[in-house]
Amino acid sequence: MDDPTPKLPRPTRRTRGRPRLKSTELQESTTVKALERGLTVLQLLGKSDSASLSTLSLQLGLPASTVYRLLSTLHKLDFVSFDDVTQEWSIGLEAFTVGTSFLNRANLVEASRRVMRDLMIETGETSNLAILAQSGYVTFLTQVETSHPIRAFHLPGTRSLAHASGIGKALLAEFPRERARHLLQQTGLPSFTPKTLTMPEKLFDDLDIAYRRGWSLDDEECHVGMRCIAAAIHDSTGEAIAGVSISGPTARLPDDALSQLGQSVRLAACEISGAIGGTCGGTRGGTATDRADR
Numbered sequence: 001m002d003d004p005t006p007k008l009p010r011p012t013r014r015t016r017g018r019p020r021l022k023s024t025e026l027q028e029s030t031t032v033k034a035l036e037r038g039l040t041v042l043q044l045l046g047k048s049d050s051a052s053l054s055t056l057s058l059q060l061g062l063p064a065s066t067v068y069r070l071l072s073t074l075h076k077l078d079f080v081s082f083d084d085v086t087q088e089w090s091i092g093l094e095a096f097t098v099g100t101s102f103l104n105r106a107n108l109v110e111a112s113r114r115v116m117r118d119l120m121i122e123t124g125e126t127s128n129l130a131i132l133a134q135s136g137y138v139t140f141l142t143q144v145e146t147s148h149p150i151r152a153f154h155l156p157g158t159r160s161l162a163h164a165s166g167i168g169k170a171l172l173a174e175f176p177r178e179r180a181r182h183l184l185q186q187t188g189l190p191s192f193t194p195k196t197l198t199m200p201e202k203l204f205d206d207l208d209i210a211y212r213r214g215w216s217l218d219d220e221e222c223h224v225g226m227r228c229i230a231a232a233i234h235d236s237t238g239e240a241i242a243g244v245s246i247s248g249p250t251a252r253l254p255d256d257a258l259s260q261l262g263q264s265v266r267l268a269a270c271e272i273s274g275a276i277g278g279t280c281g282g283t284r285g286g287t288a289t290d291r292a293d294r
Contacts, residue, residue, distance in 0.1 A: 037062070038070045042095060045080060046157070050088040108233075108242060109142050111275035116144040116244065119268040123261055125248035126152050127268075128228075130167040131241065136186035137161065138168040141242075152226060152247035163189050163203055164196050166218035166228030167243030173210040174232045174240035180207070196221045215262035220250060227253040229262050231269035234278040241278075244269050 037060070044059055045051060053071070057064040071089055074080040078094035109129065116127040127144045138161070140154040162168030163184060172180045181200075189198045197203040210216035218228035230245035246253075246265055253261065270280035 034070070037066075038074060041067065041070050041074065042079060042091070045089060045091050046095075050083065050086065050090040052088050056089065108272075108276055112233075112244065112272045113142065113144070115268050115271045115275070116142070119244070119246060119264065120144045120146055122264055123246050124148070125246040125252065128152070128154055128167065128245045128247060130165075130243055130245070132162055132168055132171040132183070132243070134183070134186075136183045138165045146248065148248070148252070152228070160222060161187050161190065163187075164192050164218065164222040166216050166230035166245045166247065169207060169210055169216040169218065170230040170232045170243045170245070171240050173207040173216060177204070180204075192222050193220055193224050195219055213262065214266040217258065217262070218247075225250055229253070229258065229265050231262075231266040233269050233276075234273045234280070236277045236279070238279050244272060
């Protein structure tokens with residue numbers, strides 16, 4: 001007589017510990033709401049010198065009592081400071097300490113400074129170093145200024161949108177199409193000048209060109225009369241982690257000089273990549289579509 005009891009599958013042996021988590025899976029993980037709100041407070045304060053409780057409450061869309069509890073916790077840990085006179089909050093010393101620790105990762109800034117100085121001397125234009133965050137914003141880390149009276153100026157921490165930034169486009173060009181699209185969806189494609197690429201098709205065509213030649217061009221797409229030439233910096237795995245650029249007035253970066261300047265910037269990016277143990281991206285050929293499976 002057959003046994004009516006249903007047969008259960010034999011349990012598989014589990015390995016110890018949690019499965020390894022990939023960085024691409026983090027956005028799908030469960031987040032801690034209070035922590036997320038606290039970090040959002042820090043982001044808001046980072047964009048301004050200081051802000052009142054009521055201003056932060058309005059910007060966050062949260063009750064003042066909730067925001068005050070967040071600020072009090074951050075204040076206890078020295079991530080924010082409070083001015084008794086103005087009754088305003090600002091970024092604290094611990095936030096600065098944590099932030100600067102990022103700059104020490106792989107000694108990126110230190111390794112870049114000499115190369116950036118050489119690049120500025122060679123081209124006569126301001127040299128910049130920046131990264132592209134998951135928020136879709138380019139954040140400038142350091143700059144070596146030219147002596148020309150008319151020049152681009154970016155304080156450390158200054159942010160710009162990737163689609164209208166030379167470094168932003170250099171990094172987007174290196175990323176798989178879906179990753180680049182996701183980053184651009186965070187901010188949209190607002191127009192800053194008549195030359196800003198606000199149509200996805202045109203932008204991705206431009207990124208394909210940048211990828212093939214090894215450098216990107218911001219052709220008055222953020223500021224009228226200013227151009228920026230950039231190239232990606234790669235780590236030991238070949239991933240694009242930052243970008244270096246030169247920026248200056250269009251009159252000093254004319255069409256007939258772009259190719260030579262672009263190669264100078266690309267070689268500088270290669271030199272920085274080597275200094276941090278990375279690989280030189282170079283001009284590899286292919287298109288953004290070809291990189292979809294990378």
